[in-house]
Amino acid sequence: MEEVYxxxxxxxxxxxxxxxxxxxxxxxxxxxxxxxxYRLGKINKETEYVLNYFGxxxxxxxxxxxxxxxxxxxxxxxxxxxxxxxxxxxxxxxVDHHNVAESFKTNGPLFYxxxxxxxxxxxxxxxxxxxxxxxxxxxxGLMLSCIISDTLLFNSPTCTDxxxxxxxxxxxxxxxxxNKYGLDMLKAGTDLSSFLPEExxxxxxxxxxxxxxxxxxxxxxTASIPDVLxxxxxxxxxxxxxxxxxxxxxxxxxxxxxxxxNSQVIVLGKQEIAEKAFNVKIEDNTAFLPGVVSRKKQxxxxxxxxxxx
Amino acid sequence: MEEVYxxxxxxxxxxxxxxxxxxxxxxxxxxxxxxxxYRLGKINKETEYVLNYFGxxxxxxxxxxxxxxxxxxxxxxxxxxxxxxxxxxxxxxxVDHHNVAESFKTNGPLFYxxxxxxxxxxxxxxxxxxxxxxxxxxxxGLMLSCIISDTLLFNSPTCTDxxxxxxxxxxxxxxxxxNKYGLDMLKAGTDLSSFLPEExxxxxxxxxxxxxxxxxxxxxxTASIPDVLxxxxxxxxxxxxxxxxxxxxxxxxxxxxxxxxNSQVIVLGKQEIAEKAFNVKIEDNTAFLPGVVSRKKQxxxxxxxxxxx
Numbered sequence: 001m002e003e004v005y006x007x008x009x010x011x012x013x014x015x016x017x018x019x020x021x022x023x024x025x026x027x028x029x030x031x032x033x034x035x036x037x038y039r040l041g042k043i044n045k046e047t048e049y050v051l052n053y054f055g056x057x058x059x060x061x062x063x064x065x066x067x068x069x070x071x072x073x074x075x076x077x078x079x080x081x082x083x084x085x086x087x088x089x090x091x092x093x094x095v096d097h098h099n100v101a102e103s104f105k106t107n108g109p110l111f112y113x114x115x116x117x118x119x120x121x122x123x124x125x126x127x128x129x130x131x132x133x134x135x136x137x138x139x140x141g142l143m144l145s146c147i148i149s150d151t152l153l154f155n156s157p158t159c160t161d162x163x164x165x166x167x168x169x170x171x172x173x174x175x176x177x178x179n180k181y182g183l184d185m186l187k188a189g190t191d192l193s194s195f196l197p198e199e200x201x202x203x204x205x206x207x208x209x210x211x212x213x214x215x216x217x218x219x220x221x222t223a224s225i226p227d228v229l230x231x232x233x234x235x236x237x238x239x240x241x242x243x244x245x246x247x248x249x250x251x252x253x254x255x256x257x258x259x260x261x262n263s264q265v266i267v268l269g270k271q272e273i274a275e276k277a278f279n280v281k282i283e284d285n286t287a288f289l290p291g292v293v294s295r296k297k298q299x300x301x302x303x304x305x306x307x308x309x
Numbered sequence: 310m311e312e313v314y315x316x317x318x319x320x321x322x323x324x325x326x327x328x329x330x331x332x333x334x335x336x337x338x339x340x341x342x343x344x345x346x347y348r349l350g351k352i353n354k355e356t357e358y359v360l361n362y363f364g365x366x367x368x369x370x371x372x373x374x375x376x377x378x379x380x381x382x383x384x385x386x387x388x389x390x391x392x393x394x395x396x397x398x399x400x401x402x403x404v405d406h407h408n409v410a411e412s413f414k415t416n417g418p419l420f421y422x423x424x425x426x427x428x429x430x431x432x433x434x435x436x437x438x439x440x441x442x443x444x445x446x447x448x449x450g451l452m453l454s455c456i457i458s459d460t461l462l463f464n465s466p467t468c469t470d471x472x473x474x475x476x477x478x479x480x481x482x483x484x485x486x487x488n489k490y491g492l493d494m495l496k497a498g499t500d501l502s503s504f505l506p507e508e509x510x511x512x513x514x515x516x517x518x519x520x521x522x523x524x525x526x527x528x529x530x531t532a533s534i535p536d537v538l539x540x541x542x543x544x545x546x547x548x549x550x551x552x553x554x555x556x557x558x559x560x561x562x563x564x565x566x567x568x569x570x571n572s573q574v575i576v577l578g579k580q581e582i583a584e585k586a587f588n589v590k591i592e593d594n595t596a597f598l599p600g601v602v603s604r605k606k607q608x609x610x611x612x613x614x615x616x617x618x
Contacts, residue, residue, distance in 0.1 A: 099415040106408040109425035116418035130439050
């Protein structure tokens with residue numbers, strides 16, 4: 001039986017990596033496909049913390065897929081955020097919690113399940129329930145970690161009642177203290193000391209194309225915004241280089257304080273779009289965005305609204 | 310509570326009309342939204358037969374939606390096949406069994422459920438099960454009718470084991486004899502005597518845009534292909550007029566014999582695409598396609614493959 005690849009988006013976050021592994025487990029139990037989880041990039045520190053905590057190995061790196069390769073996408077759909085060669089792959093499943101991107105399409109019918117919830121794992125929890133498959137302790141722990149990561153421990157506006165309800169249930173199954181485990185995990189992700197500026201802007205970075213305008217939104221989590229801003233000039237140089245190499249017209253780099261739940265933003269390129277989108281004045285390429293923590297709910301829709309007029 | 314519109318595709322078939330009504334019923338029971346089913350075009354004879362059989366009223370006609378209107382799409386996703394104004398609507402649900410079209414996208418997260426099965430109603434059956442909502446006799450009858458219609462009584466290659474399994478279960482609930490009811494229903498749909506040629510090509514007609522090429526595939530069901538071909542010249546004139554008015558580059562009109570499960574096709578415009586797609590010689594604008602009954606599985610993918618090179 002041909003191997004079916006499962007993977008999340010480029011610059012993978014915790015939800016992308018772990019949801020690939022969780023879906024791999026579910027599909028193996030269902031037995032219809034010969035599946036294998038992959039990752040499209042480096043494991044970040046937060047995900048590493050979770051994998052170590054539960055004693056799980058990271059999936060292998062996938063660089064490209066060939067024409068006709070059967071694949072299952074988790075935590076994304078847009079081709080701009082997916083693997084090289086995705087246009088010619090055979091997409092048989094999508095499990096996702098984002099909007100359907102302009103760049104996404106399929107040649108044939110498929111199984112597509114999206115729900116407007118905080119992370120992909122919450123949807124996978126529903127799929128387990130519907131399939132009547134019993135969940136083990138580690139899978140529950142991985143799912144819980146995805147919810148904590150994507151909702152910043154329930155503080156993001158993307159967090160729904162469903163995520164909270166599922167998280168409580170999973171914490172019991174996984175036998176972890178949500179708040180202690182959650183903070184430890186998020187803090188592990190804020191250790192940015194080992195990253196070069198060009199790596200920093202790539203930890204969790206996504207490409208968008210709206211109405212022909214190509215823009216990038218990257219995000220890092222921190223416990224101290226000033227610590228990250230110490231390297232502002234170097235970060236800006238890395239952003240400039242990225243923009244030149246990728247024909248990016250606007251680059252928004254969010255530095256999110258996960259304790260206080262605010263963001264500082266560095267913006268290069270078409271700054272006037274960002275000024276209108278966030279209703280702020282950008283000075284010296286930067287601005288403070290009180291209460292902004294979610295790229296998906298508080299950044300991308302606002303930018304798209306301005307671009308679409 | 311703002312009214313949420315539910316509708317299927319333009320030139321609605323039985324699955325589009327009835328799935329709108331079935332989802333309306335499900336959502337009303339769930340109670341989260343104030344929903345109302347609509348239709349985007351004339352009710353065809355087959356659907357009329359079903360509505361009369363079960364004593365159900367057709368949904369009202371919807372011509373356009375305004376910006377921000379919350380909507381739920383069934384049985385389609387492509388904007389080319391949807392209501393006027395869909396680009397600016399707020400799409401909160403899609404329940405569909407087609408590929409994700411090039412023209413589809415959303416501005417925000419949504420509930421999207423697609424499965425590779427024969428009709429939308431089969432997916433709605435799953436949604437009923439997952440919700441734990443008991444199904445009444447009439448809903449079961451409507452669902453069964455969708456399956457019979459879209460799979461041509463299980464003869465189309467789009468029909469899956471799941472559709473057959475669900476249909477058997479629904480027939481019992483609805484207390485109908487699948488074969489007798491199914492043939493009566495399909496035959497009601499083959500009564501084309503009252504249609505003008507320009508109506509005939511619009512009974513079940515869909516627009517596709519692939520790689521910038523806009524094409525149209527229309528289909529009628531009949532018990533006698535020669536009967537339909539009597540008006541070949543008039544049909545061709547109607548197709549020509551449609552193509553001029555809509556900048557269509559290729560028009561494929563399938564006349565499907567639902568007894569023998571073959572199709573005769575009339576092709577205008579870029580005939581060379583159709584010749585390659587079906588591996589036939591088109592003479593006098595027409596060709597016989599043995600065993601071809603499904604637009605979705607046997608026509609559109611083949612055309613797309615040629616267009617995409």
